[in-house]
Amino acid sequence: MDLKTQYKKVRKHSLTICQPLQTEDYVVQPVVDVSPPKWHLGHTTWFFETFILKPNFKGYKEFNPNYNYVFNSYYETVGARVIRTDRGNLSRPTVADVYQYRAYVDQAMENFLHEEPSVAVKEILILGLNHEQQHQELLWYDIKYILGHNPLFPAYADENIEQNLHSSPQNWIKIAAGVYEIGHKGTDFCFDNELGLHKVYLNDFEISSALVTNADYLEFIKENAYHEFKHWYAEAWDWVKVNAIKAPLYWYEVDGVWMRYDLSGLKPIKLNDPVSHISFYEAAAFASWKGMRLPTEFEWEIAATQFNWGQLWEWTESAYLPYPGFSKAPGAIGEYNGKFMVNQKVLRGASIATSPNHQRITYRNFFHPNLRWHYNGIRLAK
Amino acid sequence: MDLKTQYKKVRKHSLTICQPLQTEDYVVQPVVDVSPPKWHLGHTTWFFETFILKPNFKGYKEFNPNYNYVFNSYYETVGARVIRTDRGNLSRPTVADVYQYRAYVDQAMENFLHEEPSVAVKEILILGLNHEQQHQELLWYDIKYILGHNPLFPAYADENIEQNLHSSPQNWIKIAAGVYEIGHKGTDFCFDNELGLHKVYLNDFEISSALVTNADYLEFIKENAYHEFKHWYAEAWDWVKVNAIKAPLYWYEVDGVWMRYDLSGLKPIKLNDPVSHISFYEAAAFASWKGMRLPTEFEWEIAATQFNWGQLWEWTESAYLPYPGFSKAPGAIGEYNGKFMVNQKVLRGASIATSPNHQRITYRNFFHPNLRWHYNGIRLAK
Amino acid sequence: MDLKTQYKKVRKHSLTICQPLQTEDYVVQPVVDVSPPKWHLGHTTWFFETFILKPNFKGYKEFNPNYNYVFNSYYETVGARVIRTDRGNLSRPTVADVYQYRAYVDQAMENFLHEEPSVAVKEILILGLNHEQQHQELLWYDIKYILGHNPLFPAYADENIEQNLHSSPQNWIKIAAGVYEIGHKGTDFCFDNELGLHKVYLNDFEISSALVTNADYLEFIKENAYHEFKHWYAEAWDWVKVNAIKAPLYWYEVDGVWMRYDLSGLKPIKLNDPVSHISFYEAAAFASWKGMRLPTEFEWEIAATQFNWGQLWEWTESAYLPYPGFSKAPGAIGEYNGKFMVNQKVLRGASIATSPNHQRITYRNFFHPNLRWHYNGIRLAK
C-alpha cells in the first residue's frame, strides 16, 4: 500500500472507532489516565501538523495556533500545554471543530504527499501513523472507561471487539536453557525501544499455552486471596487497601451475582473468557496464589512462537528498561519511549484493540503496575 | 400571574440562558464549585419530579429511576447521589436526554396544575421556582467560568448581562445609632433564613453610595497590597500565597496590560465599572488598605433604602448565622439553608444575574470567604 | 504585686506545669495543632527577648540569633520561621538548651526591671505575661494530647487539674429582651478583641445554669445521633464521616465499656462530670438533638453573672468577628488577635487550665469549629 493510501486508511479508522459516540462522550475525562476522545482525535492530528506540515510543507498555514497549546501531549521540547488533568475541562474546541481540524490537516497532507517525501520525513510519517494507531487502542480503553463508569452503563454497540475474546486449550510448553536472541530484526517499522538486538541467557522454564480465565480468577476471589497478605507485594497491598479493591475493573457484584461491563453493556461474567482489566499487582498475586509466577519479557518473546497470543496484553515480571545500546533520538521525537523507562512493567503480545500491524513478537508495551483500564491478562510460567 | 404561567416562564428562562451554548459547554466541570449546565437543567427538573409529582400526582411515572442518583444535589435525606466532584465525568444522560426529561416533567406539571394544588404543595412549588431561579444565577456563574477558563476564551454572546454594569456617584450616607428591625416582613415568598423578624442595635456608621471600581482596585494592586501582610487575615494570606493570587478572577495581564474576560470575550479593563469576582479575603483586605471596613449585614439592610444596589452581590463582614428563632423545616426541604450556617460569609443585595423577584432587601446570600466565581463586589463602610 | 514579682511568678508557673514530663515529652508534635512543650517554653521566652529586651535594653546580647527562626510562631512581620508542621521535627535546641535560654532571658529581664520601664514597654510586658499564660493553657492541652494519644497511655500525674471538674444543679435562667452593653470596661488588662464597649439588642432567652454532662452525652451517642444527618451542619457531617468520629476526643470503647483518658490515665467515664473535648460541630448537633441551641456570645456575657462558669470553655453560636470600632495595633503586636477573625467560633468563660487572672466575663476565646483538644463544653440555651 502506498503511503497516501495508508495515511487515509489509518486516519479514517480513528473516526470509525468514534462513530457510535454521542457528542458528550468525546468530552469527559473521568480519571487522569483517560483522555477525552476528542483530545485523541486532535492530538494525533497535531502530530502530523507539527512534525510534518509545519517544518516541511512550504506555505502551509497552521489551522489555529492555539491548538498547539491544547493538543500537545507531553512533548516538553515543543512548548507549553494544557496540563493533563485539565483535558476534560475544555468544552472548546468542540467536537465539530476537531473534525474540521482533521479534515483540514488531512487535505494538506494529501497535497503534501503528491510528491514523494524525503526519507527522513517518511520515517516521521510512519511514526505518526503508528502513533495514531496507538491512540486508536487508547481510544478503546478510554471509551470503555467513560461508558463503563457511567451510572447508566450505556452500551457502546452490540457488535464490538470484545466479542473476539475466547478460551484456548491449556498445556505447558517447555523451553530449554540457553542463550537466545532478543529484539527486532529486519527493516520493517518498529519502535526504538525494540531495537538493540542482543543475547540473553534463559534458564529452563515452562509457560502456559492459555490465558487465565474468569473462572480461575473467580476462585482466587472466593478463596479470599484479596485479603491474604502473603501473595502481595508491599505496595500492592497498600493499593488494595487504599482503593478497596476486590475484583477486576468493570466487575460489579449485583445482588450476589458477579456482573461485568463490556462494550455491549452490563452482563453476567463469561466464565471461559480470559480474565482482563487487572493490575500487575493482581496478576502477580494470582500467580503467587497458584504457586507459580509471571514470565519475564525475554521468556515470553522466545516462547511466543509456540502459543496463540493477541487477545490481551500480557503482564510480565520484567521492568521496562532500555535494551543494551539504546539511545534516545535527538529532539522531540526522542521523547517517544525512553523517558518512561522507570517504574513501569512490560506487557507483551497485543490485544483485541491493537492494530494488526502492531502485532509483533518484539513489541514492548508498558504500564505502571497499578493500572488496569487497558485490555490485559495473565499467562502463567513456572 | 397564575402558577401555571409562572411555572412555564421560569422553566423557559433556564433554556434561554443556555441557548448560545455548544453541546460540549453543557458537560464540563473545570472546578468542583462549577456544575455542568446540563446538571443544573436536570437537577431543577428533578426537584419538581421528586418533591411534587412523585408524592402528589397519582399515576405519575418516573422518567428514569436512575436520574434520582444522577441529579440529586445534596439532599442527604433523599438517597445516594453522584458525588459532586464527579458531575463533570458523566457524558450520559446527554444534553438531548436532559431536554427530553425537562419536556416530560413540564408536560406532567402542566397536567398536574389543571387542578388547584393544596396549600402545602403550592408552597413547595413556589420554593421549586425560587430554587430554579437560584440555579439560573448559578448557570451564569458556571457558564462564565467554563468559557472564561478555556484557553481559546470563547465569547458567550456579544449582548449579555455584563453590559448592565455601570458606575454610580460616590458619597457617604450617615445612619444614626439605635435599635432597628431586621428580617422579612409580610406574606410574600422568602427563604427560611430571612424569617425571624428581630431587633438589633446599631452604632453610628457611614456607608458608601457607590461600589468600589476597577480603577480603585487597580491602585490596590499597583501599590503592592497583595504582598503586604498587614491587610490580610491569616488564612487569607495563606490563600493568596498558595494560589499565587494577584488580581481578581478573570483578570489577565497580557504584555503589561490588564485584560478581563467578560461574557463577550477578553477585553481591556473598564476602569469605571465596579470591581467584581473578588473573594471576601480580597474585599476585606481592600477595605483595610483604605482604612475602612465592610458593613455588617444589618447595617447594609438598614442603609440599603438610601443607595442603589443590585449590580453585584456585596460582601459583608457578617458570618452566616441563624436569626433568633430560626428552625429547620422537617424532612428534605429543611436541608435548604440551615445546614450551611457555619464558616460562610453573608452577601447582600443582588447581581446582574439575579432574577428580579429575588431582589429583596432582606435576602441573605452566602459563600465561603475564598470563593469568587459569583458576581460580587465591595461597598465600603466606616 | 509589682511587675518583677509578677514576671517571676508567671515564668515559674510554666516550668511547674512541665515538671512531671520526661525529656521526650517536650519534643513531639503528634498533630499540627499541638506544639512540643519545649517550643512553648522557648517561644514565650522569645517574646520577651524580641519585643522587650532587644529594642529596649541597651547592651543586651541575644542568646542565639538562630532562635528567632526557631521560636517565632506566626509573626509575619518579624521574619522567617520554622513552619508550624516542622516544630516536632527539631531535636535541637535541646530541652536543656531551652531551660538555659529561659534562665538567661529571665536574668536579663530582672536586670532590666531594676528601673521602672516606660508605659509603652509596661504594656508590652503585661501583654507578654498574658501571652505566656495563654501558652500555659495550651501546654495543658498539648501535654494531654501527647500523653493521651500514646499507645501506652502514660499518666501525667495522679493529682492534676482535671480533678476540679464537677457537676452543678440544673435550672433555666430567664433573661428579658432589651438593649445590653457588651465589652470590656475599666482599665484592667484585656485583649484588644474585648475592647469596643457597645450595645446589642437581645431577645428574650433562657440559658441553662449547668453544663451538659457525660451522662447526657452518652445518651446522644446511644441514640445514634452521630449517624442522623438532620442534627449536623453540612460540613460537620463531612467531618464526622471523613474522620469516623463517634465520641468525644479521649473516649475509647474498650470491650464495650466507654473509657476516657484523663491526666491520671485511662479511666471509666465519670457520668456526672461535664462532657469535654467536643468540637463545635458536636456541641451544635447535641443542642439540635435536644431541640435547643447554643447561646450567642452576647447572651452568654449578659447571663453569666447568674451561673457558675470556669470549668470548661463554652462553645457559642457566635462567629469570631471584630467588635464595632476594632482596629489592629500597628506592627507585630497588631497580629495578636485581629488576623484570626474569620471562620472561627467564639468560646466564652474559662477552663480548669486557665490562669485565674484570665477569668473575665468579657474574654473572647476562639477556635476553629472542628477542633476539640482544648478543654471545652456545652451550655444550652433556648
Place this chain on the structure above:
Amino acid sequence: MDLKTQYKKVRKHSLTICQPLQTEDYVVQPVVDVSPPKWHLGHTTWFFETFILKPNFKGYKEFNPNYNYVFNSYYETVGARVIRTDRGNLSRPTVADVYQYRAYVDQAMENFLHEEPSVAVKEILILGLNHEQQHQELLWYDIKYILGHNPLFPAYADENIEQNLHSSPQNWIKIAAGVYEIGHKGTDFCFDNELGLHKVYLNDFEISSALVTNADYLEFIKENAYHEFKHWYAEAWDWVKVNAIKAPLYWYEVDGVWMRYDLSGLKPIKLNDPVSHISFYEAAAFASWKGMRLPTEFEWEIAATQFNWGQLWEWTESAYLPYPGFSKAPGAIGEYNGKFMVNQKVLRGASIATSPNHQRITYRNFFHPNLRWHYNGIRLAK
C-alpha cells in the same frame, strides 16, 4: 567468633553509634523515611524477643506486651503496629525505657545462648544480627538526616565515618561479552534475594574504576542540567520540579558558595570526594549528560573484582526483581525481601556506614528511585 560473642558485639555497636546523641535526637522523625533512633534500638530488640525468645526460650517473660505494637516495623503477619508516619509522635517509651528493654532482652539472650540453639534458631539469630547491622546503617542515615535538617546544623562528632571518603584514579575497565554467573555461592550467610545462582549473558562494556566526584557534579549543576529536560526520565522531571531540586541532599548555597552538611557540621564542598546523596533520577541524568549510562547490577557484579568499591552504594540501571527460582520463606521471615520487588532500583557495593561483614559482591541493596538520604554515588559505564 562464637555466636554469643558475635551477638554481644553487634548489639553493642548500635549503642556506640548512638553514643554522641542527645536524648531529643532519639525521638524525632522529620520525614516518613527517617525513623527515630530509639525506634531502631527498640525494633531490633523486638526482633530477637519476637522471633527467638518468645517461641524458643521456656519461661521467658515478655518485657512489655505493648512493645509489640510499638516496635513492629512492617511484618503484617505479626499483628497491628504503630503506623510508620507516627513513629516520631511517640514520646514513650522513653530512651531510658528502650535502653532497659535492650538490657533485659540481651540478658535473656545471654541466658538462652548458654545452650547451643537448634540449627533453625541459629539461622534466625544470624538473620537477626544481619538485620541489626542493616539498622545500624539506617541509624547513620537517619541521624545524619535529623541533624543535617536542623536549622542549627549541629555536628554529630568531629571524628566520624565521612572522613573515610576519598578519591580514586579514573580509568576504564573493559569486560568482554559472554555468559557469566550471578548470585551467591558457598554457605556463608547471605540474604534470600542473593540466592539463585544463575547465568546471564552480558555484552561488551566498559566501566569506570572511580566514582563521580563533587567537582564533576558541580559542573553538571553549573551547566544547567537540572533544567534541561532531555536528560531526565519523565517522572524524574516531575520530581525535580515539584520538589525544586537543584543540588544533592545536604548541599546548601550560602552567599554564592556551595556548602555541604556532613557529620562534623556545615563545610565547604570537598571537590575530590565522590558525590553522594543523589537520587537514582539524578544519577541517571548525570550519566545521560555525560553521554554514558549506569551499569546494570550484573555488569557491576562481574566487573567489581577489578575496582575498589565500598565508599558509597552505587545506583545501577537494574530494577529490583527476583532472581530465577526465588521464593519467599513461609511466615513473617518471608516478608524480609520479596515483598519489595517492584518499583525499586538496585544499588550495589557498600558504604562507609555498612558493616564490614555485609560487604559482599553479591549483596543487593534497593531503594525507590527518588530517595537519597542513604550514602550512595555514581559509577559510570558505557
